[in-house]
Amino acid sequence: MSSTIVFDAETIPALTEQKPQTPWGRRTGKFRLVVVLAIVIPALIVGSLFMFSTLPGAVIMVAVYFPLQIIATVLAAISVRGTKSAGDAVIIVSAIGATIFSGIVLISLLWSIITKGIQAMSMAFIFQNNEYISPSTPLGYGGIGHAVLGTVLIVGISALIAVPLGVMTALYITEVRGRAVPYVRFFVQAMSGVPSVVAGLFILTVLILTGVLNNSAFAAGLAYSILMLPTVARTAEEVLKLVPEELRTGALALGSTRARVALRVVVPAAKTGIITAAILGVARVVGETAPLLLTALKNDKTVLNPFSEPISALPTYIFTNVAQPYPDAVLRAWGAALALMVIVAVLFTVTRVLSAKRPGK
Amino acid sequence: MSTAEYDEVAVQELESDFAIEAPVGQAEMETRDVSVWFGKRKVLEGVNIAFPRNTVTALIGPSGCGKSTFIRTLNRLHELIPSAALAGEVLYKGQDIYAPEIDPVHIRLNIGMVFQKPNPFPSMTIRGNVLSGLKLSGMKRSNHDDIVEETLTHAGLWNEVKDRLNHAAGDLSGGQQQRLVIARALAVQPDVLLMDEPCSALDPGSTLKIEETIRELSNDITIIIVTHNMQQAVRVADNTAFFLATDGNPGHVVEQGPTTDIFGNPQDQRTLDYVNGRFG
Numbered sequence: 001m002s003s004t005i006v007f008d009a010e011t012i013p014a015l016t017e018q019k020p021q022t023p024w025g026r027r028t029g030k031f032r033l034v035v036v037l038a039i040v041i042p043a044l045i046v047g048s049l050f051m052f053s054t055l056p057g058a059v060i061m062v063a064v065y066f067p068l069q070i071i072a073t074v075l076a077a078i079s080v081r082g083t084k085s086a087g088d089a090v091i092i093v094s095a096i097g098a099t100i101f102s103g104i105v106l107i108s109l110l111w112s113i114i115t116k117g118i119q120a121m122s123m124a125f126i127f128q129n130n131e132y133i134s135p136s137t138p139l140g141y142g143g144i145g146h147a148v149l150g151t152v153l154i155v156g157i158s159a160l161i162a163v164p165l166g167v168m169t170a171l172y173i174t175e176v177r178g179r180a181v182p183y184v185r186f187f188v189q190a191m192s193g194v195p196s197v198v199a200g201l202f203i204l205t206v207l208i209l210t211g212v213l214n215n216s217a218f219a220a221g222l223a224y225s226i227l228m229l230p231t232v233a234r235t236a237e238e239v240l241k242l243v244p245e246e247l248r249t250g251a252l253a254l255g256s257t258r259a260r261v262a263l264r265v266v267v268p269a270a271k272t273g274i275i276t277a278a279i280l281g282v283a284r285v286v287g288e289t290a291p292l293l294l295t296a297l298k299n300d301k302t303v304l305n306p307f308s309e310p311i312s313a314l315p316t317y318i319f320t321n322v323a324q325p326y327p328d329a330v331l332r333a334w335g336a337a338l339a340l341m342v343i344v345a346v347l348f349t350v351t352r353v354l355s356a357k358r359p360g361k
Numbered sequence: 362m363s364t365a366e367y368d369e370v371a372v373q374e375l376e377s378d379f380a381i382e383a384p385v386g387q388a389e390m391e392t393r394d395v396s397v398w399f400g401k402r403k404v405l406e407g408v409n410i411a412f413p414r415n416t417v418t419a420l421i422g423p424s425g426c427g428k429s430t431f432i433r434t435l436n437r438l439h440e441l442i443p444s445a446a447l448a449g450e451v452l453y454k455g456q457d458i459y460a461p462e463i464d465p466v467h468i469r470l471n472i473g474m475v476f477q478k479p480n481p482f483p484s485m486t487i488r489g490n491v492l493s494g495l496k497l498s499g500m501k502r503s504n505h506d507d508i509v510e511e512t513l514t515h516a517g518l519w520n521e522v523k524d525r526l527n528h529a530a531g532d533l534s535g536g537q538q539q540r541l542v543i544a545r546a547l548a549v550q551p552d553v554l555l556m557d558e559p560c561s562a563l564d565p566g567s568t569l570k571i572e573e574t575i576r577e578l579s580n581d582i583t584i585i586i587v588t589h590n591m592q593q594a595v596r597v598a599d600n601t602a603f604f605l606a607t608d609g610n611p612g613h614v615v616e617q618g619p620t621t622d623i624f625g626n627p628q629d630q631r632t633l634d635y636v637n638g639r640f641g
Contacts (some may be wrong), residue, residue, distance in 0.1 A: 018394065018396045018407075018448040018449065019448060020396075020398040020403075020446030020447070020448060021446060021447060021448050022440070022445070022446055022447070023447060023459035023460075023461075024437065024440040024459065024465065026461040027461055028461045028462050031461070081464050082464075084466075084499050085464070085466070
């Protein structure tokens, strides 16, 4: 037998099992107490004001609660970590407050769309069109199928035009770097200020009244693409600028041409951002109503041909129904708003999931 | 590996773990059984190192052995990574810096850090960069001109920039920028300076200047430096700790002790191979 060195694992600290911990998350009892007090005391004061005073709620929140919470925050921070941390605490609490405030606004908006929109929802509402339906027809007959189709057609046409054009404009600015870059950038910026009704008017006067196009999905898609282009171009430019210069020089040093650098290295590296640019472009136009009123008009029938005749989209459907004196028509408008929101959400989720794929696996 | 072999390795590790045994209360910093995780993956296991006051300690080892991760646990930068976790104690002047009553801002003010890539603030001048720590930490020190001259001299940059203190920091070369951020770290008078491969992107001349700076600074402060350059460890460090991570196991300290022993008379075969450039 060879001599084995025997030792007792219990006595050796390094060999006993350690558990992963996050000690930076631990708080002292004093810290917890002070935080609770800083939340509860202002809330109690404001709560009692709401109960026992006649001041309007908005005044209480702005003139009493807000300063009170800041003071409580400063006092809490000073008592725990000293005067230096007061500024930190105020910024953190203000940021949390602003987040809660915008969260409340957003949730109440979603809440009203969902609660009202859901009342109009049914299979018929989603899939049927509006033919033979008048504003006074009760819910359960007719729907937004034709408008959903119209929105998909019009937005699809505009994305097919504006996304490639926008990305190529961005590539011109970041990769080609030609002499016209400052002017291109200026015009893109100026275009992003074009009011949507002007885009509609432009297509109406130049292409529809001259007889080149009918009032149709294609005409509306052209108007939308004018609005979409600057958003896509500017966002794509920003994400392409984030691609490190080293990648470009690295590819050039392998004997690549500039076009291959742009298409094989730079664009794939910025893929997620370019998809975001396309999403933002779609989000920019999908709810626009004014250009549709001038180019696509409205149509209660289901239209599949993008060149032949007027077509309804969700914004025009909402626009026409919300102004009706019949409660059911107004509910239909809410239902269409909910559908529009769901379509955008689905679109965003799908593109996010697709763009999250990484090389390998 | 047979049990006997395993035991022998384990005992060697245990012996080496306590090799830099500073008298109790003397070490400026000390880690006890520090283990580190990212999510479920354990990247460092049971690190025990003492850093005696006003010494230079070099952390060496191949890439991916956890040296940089370890150095970031010493001034609480580790916790900024969302999936990070940690066990064990990091003592600074005998106090656990991860105790709940400790303010991480205070720790990072006293335990400064210089990173691998020079990171001067581009919106500030050279002078503004040196003084930025004072502004950012709210520290009040008078005679700013003296601080600028003193720290830039300390960092070996004064003669090169004294006539253009109001130029943008981005105009400096990489080596000058690195010396500028060292000056910036010194302006807040830290007790400990952590350096994560501070010379890896520098030319030999700048490296030499920074090494001279490190030697000089070690009269006043405790320095812990991660380096891939073994000659550098020999030149600047009083003590050296050799980290190693093998085949997906977490990194750990294989051997540590006075630099002359680690390089001249290593006890572990792996240390011998590494310091002679046979792997890593």
